[in-house]
Amino acid sequence: MDLAPNAKTYATVLDACASVGAIETGQHIHSLINPSMLKGDAVIGTAMINLYARSGMIDLAKRLFDSVVTRDPVAWSSMIAAFAQNGHSCDALDLFREMTDEKEISPDAITFLGVLAACSHGGLIDHGIKQFVSMIQEFEIKPAREHFGCVIDLLARTGRISDAIELLYAMPCVANEVVWTSVMNACRIHGDMEQGMVAAEEVMMREPENPEAYIAMAGFLVQGRLHELTLLTFTVKPEQPDT
Template sequence: MCKKRLYTSSTFHSYGCGMNHLLLVEGIKYSAKTWKWCMSLAQRCTCMSQLKPIHSLFITQGLHHNNYAISKLLEFCSLSESGDLSYASLLFTQIDYPNSFIYNSLIRAYSRSSQPHLALRYFRLMLNAHDNVYPDHFTFPFVLIACANAVCVPSGQQIHTLVIKNGLASSDSHIQTALIRFYSECKMLKDARNMFDEIPDPDVVKCNILMTGCLQSGLSSDALAIYQEMLLKGNEPDAFCVTTALTACAHSGAILQGKQIHEYIKQRTNLSSDAFLGTALVEMYSKCGSIDMAVQVFDNMPKRSVCSWSVIIGGFAHHGHARKAIECLEKMQVIDGLRPDGVVLLGVLTACNHAGLVIEGQSLIEKMEVKYGVRPKHEHYSCMVDMLCRAGLLDEALRLIRRMPMKPLASVWGALLSGCRTLGNIKMAEIAAKELICLENGNGVMQEDIAYVQLSNIYLAAGKSENASKIRKLMGEKGHKKTRGCSVIEIDGQMNEFVSADVSHPDRSNIHSILQLLYHCIIPQPNKSQGAIN
């Protein structure tokens, strides 16, 4: 049976003396000078146009049969920013006996590429390889990343089983982190939480990954609960973890917890000057309704980025201070020497939209490319269409849609449909609804739901109940349902979530009693003795 060639330092044996003495590597003799020269070329390689001639040289010198030598070329192709993954795969096919390093390099590279399923292919090849090549603690984290990126849940669960059998799930911190990340990114938060709870003392990285998973699934309250648990265990959160907690506060409106985190930041010099944290604080105060505190934090930031300006502009837009948002375009260039990007300009357009400044909005979108070097994208046109619709200029909005340099997507037709509902324009609503339903971008069912519900409401408002009934009947036949409303409120630092038709809140009886009292106080009740309304 042919044994696999594996390169180690002990594989080398010297013959002769001087620079031209021979080396025996994996049973093949090479000139020491040739070996040193070829390895030097491989190490200094910076682009594929250099690598290919080096590969040719390796072949002429017989080094392409040497795992160590060829792994240097494969490593560059697969892991370097200047590399070429397809060429790395071709190199792999020429290797008779790939070792663990070669498999791991390809698995790692493909796990983060646009083809993560190929990482799973190389993992399967590795499992079926003979002679002492097995997945190790370097392999599993990247395979799990590939499963998450490919949304391949069954494979990820099988790998979880495999690492449990190998004993790595309970002993290797990197694999534990990868498992939590896999389940979180696949929206399997219960499994992610179970994995997290099995770890006796989870570190800050694991906490942050689970918090991020909760945020991405819209569970801001759960993210904050994990943050509080971490503090109670005495673990010191890093800047990333604190930023995630502030984002959770912003999403849920938990300003009390946000203020507590702000005080925590002030007490730690290593956090107080962090630009990302400062920006997260500005966003938290802004989204929680305290624009004055947001401005105060922003003004006190030692260093601001374009992102920081974007957040404060978004805050001004949210709170109706459109003129201040417009002024920021000049200030960020004069004070901080920063040029507005597409996100900043979208924030200013949004501010104009909320304040009804149509002329200013039109002027900005027309001058964006000339004045700021930013070509308007779909989101800018979507905002402008919404602005025109809010101003009652439906015909102008439709003309703008027809002039767009790209295909209008759901946000554009949705804005026009909403405007039609406000103004009761049935004819144009039917056009917008038809376009919205015909779109094919992966959210077809959701788009149909929006279109049907909006169109039905427009028909009802116009007194065309028969048309509305037809739409509702069509929705039922297609299995569409209106998305249930949801609201969140913070009371004594605790987040309370309410969903339409939900009866799971522990204080629902008291809530209903208070609502009943309010109902009797607000709604006039009939006077039984007089038979009239008070």
């Protein structure tokens, strides 16, 4: 019996190739797909976008996205996430605006993950907060831990460590080691010793075997000791020689 692979089969194999980084195998599968099937099926198109985006071939991923005639929210979200993951924050946000201009398609929780990630990687704090509020108020999407994590990472990356930690404690879901690690790393970059020690302790509580947390804690302790010595140098007056 001769069975030809259908769209679902192709998409499953392409997703498997993307997950293990088998770009050459994925390209071979791509060559076997009928062009009309690729253009008319958003499932295959999305799988191809993910494959090339994970391999850093963002221009090819965008060409494939443009060639798909029927684009569902998953295809839009995948391309937005692809731009965000490859450091093209402005392109991700431009595509999101294009998506929302099409009245038939509404962004979902996955779409906003890509948007918030783009804002975080691009340091676009005002725009990120605006999109987070819009997600909740305009689109009535309940934020998950991953959404809060993106906003916390955005605040921490831009030096607003106190705001990041305040949101971290206020969010309705329990923070995991990933969120605390992003705050800890931001504290290292911005030289925030006190809050960095708090973040490092939280990471160690959740991942006791994580060496990065112990290295960061040691760095914060050294930074604190140097700060104390600097203050001591400026506050202790040298003795005057006897005349």
